[in-house]
Amino acid sequence: MQKASFLPFFFIVPALFVICLTMLLPILLITASSFFDVSIDLNYRFIGIENFIKMFYDTKFLQSLINSVIFVGGSIAGHCIFGLLLAIALMSSVKFREIYRGIALIPWFLCDIMIGVCFIILFTQFGVVNAVLYSLLKTRINWLLSPEWAIWIVTLANIWKATSLYMCIDSSGLASIPKEIIESAELDGAVSLSKYRYVILPLIKPFVLLSLIVSAVGTFNYFGLILVMTRGGPLGSTTVPAFYMYKQTLEYFQIGYASAIGVFIFIVNMVIIALLRRAGAGLI
Amino acid sequence: MLFINSLTGSFNIFSVGLHTFSLERYFVAIQGSGYAYINSLLVAGAAIGINLVVCSLAGYALARFRFFGRSFFMYFIWLTYAMPLISAFVGIFLLFKFLNLLNNLFALALVCAAMSTPVNTWMAIGYFNTIPKEIEEAALVDGCNVLQIIFQITLPLSAPVLISMATYTFFMSWNEFIIASILITRKELFTYPLALLYVSTSQIAYGGGIVYSIVAAGSVIGTLPVIVIVLFFRKYLVLGFAGGGYKIV
Numbered sequence: 001m002q003k004a005s006f007l008p009f010f011f012i013v014p015a016l017f018v019i020c021l022t023m024l025l026p027i028l029l030i031t032a033s034s035f036f037d038v039s040i041d042l043n044y045r046f047i048g049i050e051n052f053i054k055m056f057y058d059t060k061f062l063q064s065l066i067n068s069v070i071f072v073g074g075s076i077a078g079h080c081i082f083g084l085l086l087a088i089a090l091m092s093s094v095k096f097r098e099i100y101r102g103i104a105l106i107p108w109f110l111c112d113i114m115i116g117v118c119f120i121i122l123f124t125q126f127g128v129v130n131a132v133l134y135s136l137l138k139t140r141i142n143w144l145l146s147p148e149w150a151i152w153i154v155t156l157a158n159i160w161k162a163t164s165l166y167m168c169i170d171s172s173g174l175a176s177i178p179k180e181i182i183e184s185a186e187l188d189g190a191v192s193l194s195k196y197r198y199v200i201l202p203l204i205k206p207f208v209l210l211s212l213i214v215s216a217v218g219t220f221n222y223f224g225l226i227l228v229m230t231r232g233g234p235l236g237s238t239t240v241p242a243f244y245m246y247k248q249t250l251e252y253f254q255i256g257y258a259s260a261i262g263v264f265i266f267i268v269n270m271v272i273i274a275l276l277r278r279a280g281a282g283l284i
Numbered sequence: 285m286l287f288i289n290s291l292t293g294s295f296n297i298f299s300v301g302l303h304t305f306s307l308e309r310y311f312v313a314i315q316g317s318g319y320a321y322i323n324s325l326l327v328a329g330a331a332i333g334i335n336l337v338v339c340s341l342a343g344y345a346l347a348r349f350r351f352f353g354r355s356f357f358m359y360f361i362w363l364t365y366a367m368p369l370i371s372a373f374v375g376i377f378l379l380f381k382f383l384n385l386l387n388n389l390f391a392l393a394l395v396c397a398a399m400s401t402p403v404n405t406w407m408a409i410g411y412f413n414t415i416p417k418e419i420e421e422a423a424l425v426d427g428c429n430v431l432q433i434i435f436q437i438t439l440p441l442s443a444p445v446l447i448s449m450a451t452y453t454f455f456m457s458w459n460e461f462i463i464a465s466i467l468i469t470r471k472e473l474f475t476y477p478l479a480l481l482y483v484s485t486s487q488i489a490y491g492g493g494i495v496y497s498i499v500a501a502g503s504v505i506g507t508l509p510v511i512v513i514v515l516f517f518r519k520y521l522v523l524g525f526a527g528g529g530y531k532i533v
Contacts, residue, residue: 007430008345012357015342015401018334022398023364026375033378109510111459113477213366221371224462242371249374250466258374265371273366 027266034259044256051260060236061244061261067233068220068240070151071158075219078159080211083166084204088196090167091174101171104164112161116228119157120144147237150230154238157225162218166211173207174200209280216272221265241265319472320479323389324458327475330393331457332450335404338397339449340442343408344434348420358409365402370462377466387470395467396457404449411445412438451513458510 034051036044055061086104090097107115123129123143133141143149177200185199201208223243230238232247239247241261248258345351346358376395385391415438423433439446461477468474474482 008349008351008354011341011345014338015405016357018338018394018398018401019361019364021379022376022395023369023372025379026372027369029375029378030372033374038378109455109459111477112461113480210366217367221368223371227462245371245374246462249377255374255378262371262374266369269367269369273363 030259030262030266032259033256034263036256038255038259039253047256051257052264054257055260055264060239061241063236064239064241064244067151067236067238071155071238071240072216072219074152074155075158075162076212076215078155079163079166079215079219080208082159082163083211084170084208086163086167087170087174088200090171101167104167106164107161108164110161112224113228115157115161116225119153119160120229123153144230145234147234150233150238154226154229154233157229158219158222161225162215166215169207169211169214170204173204177203205280209276212280213273213276216276217269220269220272241268320474320476323473323479324476327389327393327396327464328454328457330390331397331400332453334394334397335400335453336446336449339401339404340408340439340446341434343405343412344438346405347409347412348417361402361405365406368399370399373463373466376463380467387468387473389468389473392464392467392475393457395463396460397453399460399463400449400453400456403452407445407448407452408442411442415441454513455510 033044035046035048037047037051038044090100090104129143130141141149143153181199181203182195185195190199220240221242223240223246226232226238226240226243227246232239232243242265245258245261245265248254248261346354380386380388380391419437419441420433423437428436459477461475461481464475464478468478471479471482
């Protein structure tokens with residue numbers, strides 16, 4: 001490696017500038033403005049931690065926390081499990097692997113609006129799913145307008161959208177396992193199920209952990225599908241904290257309050273990452 | 285399930301409770317939002333341009349030099365990847381409002397570039413690590429300075445990862461509509477997803493609400509560039525993801 005004194009810093013500076021502008025500065029601004037009561041034309045007055053106190057007494061916010069447990073938990077489970085299954089399934093069939101991978105990657109590249117509209121059309125009162133349900137059970141459920149089911153549909157849409165990303169992560173993990181290990185396990189008499197359980201799964205734990213972290217934090221921060229599909233949902237049942245923040249900013253114009261929620265989301269992100277890394281370090 | 289879901293998007297232009305086959309909805313969608321196609325392309329193009337330069341420089345520095353704070357930078361980049369701060373959009377809104385850059389397409393391109401910078405830098409580092417250093421050392425012996433080495437030797441050799449970065453940035457900026465909906469409020473500057481929403485919510489004839497069939501028609505149009513690019517550059521995308529070195533946990 002070459003040892004130059006300041007040149008690499010010059011190379012890094014543009015990337016750092018871009019990242020800091022759109023990540024660090026907004027975080028600082030949010031933290032600052034969460035202590036103020038900011039209106040839409042940037043008039044502010046200092047109110048201390050009143051925003052945070054208001055946050056913890058707000059029933060809608062507390063409900064959004066519960067919703068986020070379902071949304072994020074379900075998404076994590078779906079992403080990691082299905083991503084792993086897809087990666088393992090694609091590992092064996094070498095012939096059409098590239099084509100399958102290309103097709104599997106498509107949902108992730110679709111716009112949020114498209115996916116939202118797709119799922120809305122599938123799950124409306126007279127949509128496909130209800131048609132099947134009616135022929136089997138003689139009932140129709142209005143999925144997206146019922147407070148119990150809406151959150152699950154949104155979770156399903158999120159799982160469908162992003163699973164391919166985690167499949168890619170797990171695929172690269174599976175590809176990094178040297179073939180000799182698998183062959184020696186087979187020589188020692190490992191049948192397919194125990195082969196997976198005792199050899200492959202432990203070896204890809206870092207990648208599964210990475211999937212967990214990325215999925216958890218990414219889903220917690222994400223509200224695009226909710227915005228398109230239910231806009232907060234029937235009786236606030238699909239509101240997650242990030243979407244509640246969006247609503248506060250653009251509908252109620254309570255930028256200070258929204259900033260407080262943003263600070264909360266940021267802290268939860270860091271806690272999630274720290275916890276998962278701690279748990280993962282114990283496992284690896 | 286993947287097949288069915290991706291096909292219903294196209295089928296719904298034909299019949300959603302109205303049972304009429306017609307391409308009329310396509311025309312309505314194009315009429316209402318065609319101009320936004322160009323806006324989206326501009327934003328995506330600018331974001332790709334920024335990202336290619338910025339990320340390959342940063343990737344080169346992180347892959348080839350050993351300097352104080354290198355591991356900190358790499359961890360920082362990993363952190364910004366693992367923690368997508370889309371929910372910091374209020375901060376972005378405040379920042380750009382304060383800088384008076386609200387209805388500026390270039391500002392949007394900058395934000396879109398920034399969102400894909402971590403992954404792109406990662407891809408670049410992974411790829412540059414596979415280029416043998418002997419080539420660059422030979423060039424150094426022949427008297428090139430660092431910039432010449434980068435632009436005349438390393439980058440021409442990195443065509444695959446440059447294509448990966450370009451396609452990834454393209455997707456990130458084409459599909460990004462949350463940040464776009466905050467930063468851009470003037471109708472003629474809408475990007476494609478925003479214009480689509482606007483067109484479909486302004487169809488008063490259907491009694492308000494979102495007219496799903498028009499959105500579906502427009503979505504099919506909007507997906508076309510994505511599908512084209514995915515078909516042609518599939519190999520590079522997977523290469524970018526797999527070679528990016530996901531072992532940094």
